[in-house]
């Protein structure tokens with residue numbers, strides 16, 4: 001069976017990708033420093049605890065497992081923190097990825113699937129975003145991911161590194177079989193925070209800004225189920241392993257929901273009120289980020305199956321009801 005090196009495989013998205021990879025017949029080898037991930041989430045293959053800054057350990061992992069491809073999820077990904085400390089994001093994301101890419105190329109592992117983000121597009125004021133939309137990131141998180149996209153293109157031209165770049169919109173939900181889910185320390189994402197407020201684990205959900213140029217004044221985002229996203233990665237891997245070359249895909253549902261619409265959906269799925277307080281804007285947030293692309297469907301045959309708001313909230317809610325959640 002082919003090994004796939006999964007950086008960040010102990011994290012939220014990476015762990016779900018490992019489950020889907022294993023179901024597709026691959027052995028996911030997780031490389032994670034556990035700064036935001038969980039050893040308990042590594043369930044489907046070997047685990048190496050390591051940092052992307054540690055080139056010697058990366059070289060050992062490539063030599064030991066001879067992976068057919070890399071799936072690179074490991075990154076810092078919080079817009080708020082990136083605004084406070086941009087250097088942290090450039091160092092961890094850009095230098096970390098450079099080490100990883102150089103180690104992959106040096107070992108002859110020439111297939112690379114990269115987690116990028118719709119934050120690379122920036123704020124486009126009502127434009128529905130497709131892969132050809134100009135990238136003008138408005139925070140260091142988006143800028144660091146765009147820099148890594150450029151890096152992949154350079155290594156492709158000079159060394160033949162084949163890559164698939166996925167630009168995610170807002171990932172939500174949990175494994176419907178209940179083996180995995182979302183848990184960050186501290187939690188900053190809208191849906192888990194809403195569920196915490198409903199459950200009384202926090203006093204209220206703060207709405208970050210209601211004066212945006214959107215229909216109800218709150219930010220609009222495109223939410224995609226984590227399992228649908230993981231399935232796209234396996235399709236992207238298949239594309240690379242068939243030698244089809246470099247590609248870039250947006251991964252979103254194509255539907256935008258405001259913060260207030262997500263609040264209403266959470267209240268309706270759980271049949272409980274969501275305690276809310278109104279707050280100011282969070283620095284670095286774009287007003288609206290919605291995918292207008294059908295490329296992943298047309299080229300990879302990717303069809304999101306669980307990416308409706310009620311389904312994502314139901315799966316996240318079931319996960320948040322499990323013993324040990326939030327501990």
Ligand code: UDP
Nearest residue numbers: 079188189190193206207208219259282285
């Ligand atoms: N948001 C909010 N209150 C919160 C957390 C998030 O109003 O406590 C908003 C945030 O401004 C954004 C949307 O919810 O418009 C999604 O934010 P999240 O942090 O989940 O993901 P991001 O869009 O930053 O990747």
